[in-house]
Amino acid sequence: MxxxxxxxxxxxxxxxxxxxxxxxxxxxxxxxxxxxxxxxxxxxxxxxxxxxxxxxxxxxxxxxxxxxxxxxxxxxxxxxxxxxxxxxxxxxxxxxxxxxxxxxDPLAVITHKSTPVDALTTEQLQSLFSGNVANWKEVGGPDLAVTLVVPGEQTGAHKNFRRQVMRHNDVQYDYMTYTSTRVLEAIESLPAGAVSFISRGAQITHPKVKVILIDGTKPGDADYPFYQMxxxxxxxxxxxxxxxxxxxxxxxxxxxxxxxxxxxxxx
Known part of the structure; x- marks a missing residue:
């Protein structure tokens, strides 16, 4: 990776x-x-x-x-x-x-709105950010390259994602931004297929960025699995x-x- x-x-x-x-x-x-x-x-x-x-x-x-x-x-x-x-x-x-x-605050998994992927399981999400998946077709999506964009390792978003989603395993990436919210700009500017994670509160004001359902739930649902305080x-x-x-x-x-x-x- x-x-x-x-x-x-x-x-x-x-x-x-x-x-x-x-x-x-x-x-x-x-x-x-x-x-x-x-x-x-x-x-x-x-x-x-x-x-x-x-x-x-x-x-x-x-x-x-x-x-x-x-x-x-x-x-x-x-x-x-x-x-x-x-x-x-x-x-x-x-x-x-x-x-x-x-x-x-729900920790939302995000991609560009043109990416034809709407849902993932927790296991598929872990596979993506462990670097084991290079193409979306490997997790039921189209034949499209995966591009991993992550916030810097010292950000709260990175630490929370590594702890909650990756179970303390390393988060792999193609691009890393210094501040967590710069991932939104990256997702907006990169081609379809880029994926990242960020505060739902931060994502909601970016219409070019869509949220991916996790285990059939969306951020804000009572049983959505990933939150940060x-x-x-x-x-x-x-x-x-x-x-x-x-x-x-x-x-x-x-x-x-x-x-x-x-x-x-x-x-």
């Missing part, structure tokens, strides 16, 4: 080195530094952050990166609050970090502007936006 780096990786790295800050309706009042997982940000874009600023008058100083980078920034006091799609390690908990789950991460118990942010995200208004994006709020 060829392991070449997706071309946009280079630009992504440069972009993040220069710091991927996104201004969100800055105000003259208080400012909250927020480091957002790329999947969490793509799942909601700036909509809920705009709503938060409008409701509270607190401006957001936003940084978007992988879950690991966001949690690291919190440990280093480079941000006030982070979001992550991976569980905290024991070491991170020992340093006082606190995870607050707010959304259950979206968490807010704080240092200790939230207080001040951080508590205001957490309260907003977990409010009825925040939950309504979660449902709108195809995810399930955590009660």
């Amino acid at each position: 060829k392991k070449s780096m997706f071309a946009s990786c280079v630009m992504s790295i440069l972009f993040l080195v220069l710091s991927f800050y996104v201004p969100v309706n800055a105000s003259a009042g208080q400012t909250l530094r927020y480091s957002a997982s790329a999947q969490v940000f793509e799942g909601f874009d700036s909509a809920r952050l705009d709503m938060f600023t409008q409701d509270t008058g607190i401006a957001i100083d936003l940084f978007v990166a992988s879950s690991q980078s966001c949690v690291y920034r919190l440990l280093q006091d480079m941000t006030d609050v982070a979001s992550s799609v991976r569980p905290l390690s024991q070491r991170e908990k020992d340093f006082g970090l606190n995870a607050i789950p707010f959304a259950k 979206f968490n807010l991460v704080t240092k200790g118990e939230p207080a001040g502007t951080v508590k205001t942010f957490v309260d907003f995200i977990t409010s009825d208004k925040g939950k309504a936006l979660i449902l709108e994006r195809g995810m399930l709020p955590v009660e």
Whole structure:
């Protein structure tokens, strides 16, 4: 299995080195530094952050990166609050970090809408990403080459897929993107036959990308097998502007936006 780096990786790295800050309706009042997982940000874009600023008058100083980078920034006091799609390690908990789950997000298997494949079993999915399948006809599809696109190994999407789908076995790939949500751009630009995985909340705003059913279920079904948890991460118990942010995200208004994006709020 060829392991070449997706071309946009280079630009992504440069972009993040220069710091991927996104201004969100800055105000003259208080400012909250927020480091957002790329999947969490793509799942909601700036909509809920705009709503938060409008409701509270607190401006957001936003940084978007992988879950690991966001949690690291919190440990280093480079941000006030982070979001992550991976569980905290024991070491991170020992340093006082606190995870607050707010959304259950289906981990969707995706392909370009022109790919004539609509469903896979879990076993077929494992065969694809183990590198044992080179053509879709081997899993009941057409005579079409398989192209594996995966998020970087340090992203929450990669870690969750490796743990839940691959049972901790390595995930093979033809193209790897630096941030998890760049797989959407890759699937949109590559020929039919490319396949990847990403947050359902992130995929839902990309009409050229379709979701593949797994074991006859679609993301959001009660028996869909693969989910990841979206968490807010704080240092200790939230207080001040951080508590205001957490309260907003977990409010009825925040939950309504979660449902709108195809995810399930955590009660």
